[in-house]
Amino acid sequence: MKNNYSKRTKIVATIGPAVDTKEAIEELIKSGANVFRLNTSHGTMQDHREKFNLIREVARKLDIYCAITIDLQGPKIRVGNLLNEINLENGQEVIFQHMTNQQDKDIIPVDYEGIAKDVQKDSKILLDDGKLAVRVNKVEGNKVYATVTNGGILKSRKGLNIPGSTASLAAVTDKDIEYIKFATEMKADFIALYFVRKKEDVLLAKKYINDFNANIPVIAKLEKPEAIDNLKEIISAADCIMVARGDLGIELSPVEVPICQKLIISECNKQKKPVIVATQMLESMIYEPIPTRAEVSDVANAIIDGADAVMLSGETSVGKFAIQAVKTMAQIAQHTENSVFYEFDKDFEMSEDLALTRQAIVFGADKMLKYVNAKAVLSFSHFGYSTRLMSKLKPSVPIILVSDLEETCRKMSLAWGVYPFHKKWDNVLTGDLLLKIDEFLTNEAGLKNGEYVVITGSAPNLITGRTNFVRVHKIGT
Numbered sequence: 001m002k003n004n005y006s007k008r009t010k011i012v013a014t015i016g017p018a019v020d021t022k023e024a025i026e027e028l029i030k031s032g033a034n035v036f037r038l039n040t041s042h043g044t045m046q047d048h049r050e051k052f053n054l055i056r057e058v059a060r061k062l063d064i065y066c067a068i069t070i071d072l073q074g075p076k077i078r079v080g081n082l083l084n085e086i087n088l089e090n091g092q093e094v095i096f097q098h099m100t101n102q103q104d105k106d107i108i109p110v111d112y113e114g115i116a117k118d119v120q121k122d123s124k125i126l127l128d129d130g131k132l133a134v135r136v137n138k139v140e141g142n143k144v145y146a147t148v149t150n151g152g153i154l155k156s157r158k159g160l161n162i163p164g165s166t167a168s169l170a171a172v173t174d175k176d177i178e179y180i181k182f183a184t185e186m187k188a189d190f191i192a193l194y195f196v197r198k199k200e201d202v203l204l205a206k207k208y209i210n211d212f213n214a215n216i217p218v219i220a221k222l223e224k225p226e227a228i229d230n231l232k233e234i235i236s237a238a239d240c241i242m243v244a245r246g247d248l249g250i251e252l253s254p255v256e257v258p259i260c261q262k263l264i265i266s267e268c269n270k271q272k273k274p275v276i277v278a279t280q281m282l283e284s285m286i287y288e289p290i291p292t293r294a295e296v297s298d299v300a301n302a303i304i305d306g307a308d309a310v311m312l313s314g315e316t317s318v319g320k321f322a323i324q325a326v327k328t329m330a331q332i333a334q335h336t337e338n339s340v341f342y343e344f345d346k347d348f349e350m351s352e353d354l355a356l357t358r359q360a361i362v363f364g365a366d367k368m369l370k371y372v373n374a375k376a377v378l379s380f381s382h383f384g385y386s387t388r389l390m391s392k393l394k395p396s397v398p399i400i401l402v403s404d405l406e407e408t409c410r411k412m413s414l415a416w417g418v419y420p421f422h423k424k425w426d427n428v429l430t431g432d433l434l435l436k437i438d439e440f441l442t443n444e445a446g447l448k449n450g451e452y453v454v455i456t457g458s459a460p461n462l463i464t465g466r467t468n469f470v471r472v473h474k475i476g477t
Contacts, residue, residue, distance in 0.1 A: 007032055007334050008333070008398070008416055009309060009416060010035060010308060010414055010415070011309065011326060011330060012034070012069070012414075013311075013316040013326055015055070015317060017318060018319055021054075022057070024322070025054060025055055026058050027323045028326055031326040032327065033066070033316075034413045035069060035190075035413055036067070036068050036069070037069050037071055037313075038051055038069070038071065040071055040073050040175070041078060048070070049182075049186065065412075065422070066410065067414050068188050068190075069189060069192050070179060070183040070191050071194070072180070072191060072194060073173065073175055074171070074195050075170055075194065076247075077161070077162070078158065079108060079109065079155075079158050080100050080111050081100065081102060081157065082109070082156045083102045085155050085156075086153070087153055087154075089148060090148055090149065090150070090151045091147065094108055095146075096146065097110065097144070098110055098116070107143075108154070114169070119136050119162055121136055123162060125162055126160070127158055127161075128159060129249075130161070134146035134147060161250045163251050171196075171197070180208045180212060183209075183214075184216065189217075189411050189413075190240065191217070191218055192219040193205045193221060195224055196221060196222060198230045199230065199234050202220050202237040202238045206237075217239035218239050219238065219240040220241055222234070222243060223247035224248075236271060240274045240276065240414065241264060241274070241276070242277075243264050243265070243277045245280065246280060248260060262305055266305075272351065272389055273392075274308040274309065274415060277302040281312065282295050282312060282315050283314070286314050286318065286319040286320065287321075291328055296328075300336045303333055304342060308392075310329060310333070355385070357468060358468075362386055362389045362390040365454045366393045369397055372452040372472050374452040374454045375453060376399070377390060377453065378402065378453045379400065379457070380462045380467075381408070381463065382403060382404060382408065382464045382465075383403075384408045386467035387401045387415065388412075388415055394416060399417050401419065401421065403420065403421075404426050419445075425437075427462055428460050437473075451475050452473065452474050452475070454471070455470070456469070
């Protein structure tokens with residue numbers, strides 16, 4: 001499958017029952033999906049193992065690199081498994097109790113052991129992304145008695161929020177540790193951590209990953225007010241950030257979310273960390289074949305703000321129009337990226353927290369592009385460090401990554417504007433190797449003889465050293 005350079009913003013697609021076949025996954029990739037998300041809040045470990053292997057199989061068939069992220073449930077509170085859907089009516093009295101499966105039709109199960117400890121009279125409990133609401137009347141033992149204030153249909157495993165009252169929540173749960181082990185065994189590309197409140201939450205997840213002898217990047221999902229208060233240090237500790245607007249809009253007021261989103265993206269770009277914007281981006285496409293105009297504007301504005309990736313959740317996992325949702329998001333990205341509004345300040349400050357030489361190389365490469373009308377940046381990298389830095393500059397041309405590690409190629413599927421290729425070319429840059437590179441650029445990367453590229457890499461070995469050179473190269477000469 002040929003790379004298509006017309007879309008630079010990456011798309012994260014959630015896998016669920018609507019797209020759990022080879023045919024569906026292949027169509028998602030062809031439509032523009034770059035990263036696949038397995039949400040461990042739903043399904044069994046065996047379910048996720050099968051989907052994981054399916055994604056890898058399809059990607060190999062298409063000869064393209066896609067990343068897989070394992071989303072830990074974390075301290076996300078959910079309704080347990082219900083006997084049947086419940087129609088909650090305003091004024092109705094309900095009872096919540098900690099349990100996994102509903103045993104009594106009059107008691108709503110909750111998978112959080114601290115539910116009775118963290119609420120009190122008049123506490124508000126929100127369900128299903130805030131669509132449903134109850135107010136607590138009293139707590140007796142391990143039971144919470146409440147009155148429905150905003151009714152609707154309640155389904156199994158829907159989220160439950162207690163704004164400002166989750167002191168008993170652990171950053172990494174026992175279930176999370178099991179799935180961290182699973183992710184390391186399966187060689188997942190990313191692990192996403194829910195409800196990050198401070199940098200220590202990220203460091204704890206990394207400790208468990210390290211305990212299983214792995215080094216998987218951590219995506220910190222920002223959903224709590226505390227995360228905004230500790231934003232800079234969380235971004236510094238994490239490898240990637242997700243603006244998880246669903247729970248963020250419950251824990252805060254929904255009217256605060258747009259400014260929080262801009263704040264998070266801005267700080268991620270300052271620290272040169274990838275950032276994903278998620279939740280309800282094309283929500284109406286779960287049931288309808290076209291999005292609302294507001295949703296299209298939402299996706300476009302996230303991209304204009306500087307997001308590296310945008311995410312689909314229910315739209316692909318359970319939606320009736322999953323493939324069309326990805327196609328629509330790709331079209332929005334392409335159109336937005338080609339607009340006059342898609343411009344970024346290239347005068348980034350050098351950061352003392354990052355490798356200064358590699359920063360200088362990529363900044364210099366970006367400046368060179370316009371002077372020679374280069375058609376691409378050709379980035380040789382072992383782990384992708386300098387390529388990620390280049391990605392954060394959002395250059396005007398595609399970044400063609402060549403790495404000797406397949407896992408680097410997969411991980412870089414999340415990086416804005418990066419198109420990965422796997423080559424064992426860790427050699428000194430000689431005339432013979434340049435001939436190979438020219439053949440690759442014309443036959444595989446879609447460029448033409450006579451066009452210019454800007455090359456970054458290391459010397460003496462082209463790939464495995466630290467990036468230390470930049471070179472202008474004319475293909476075929």
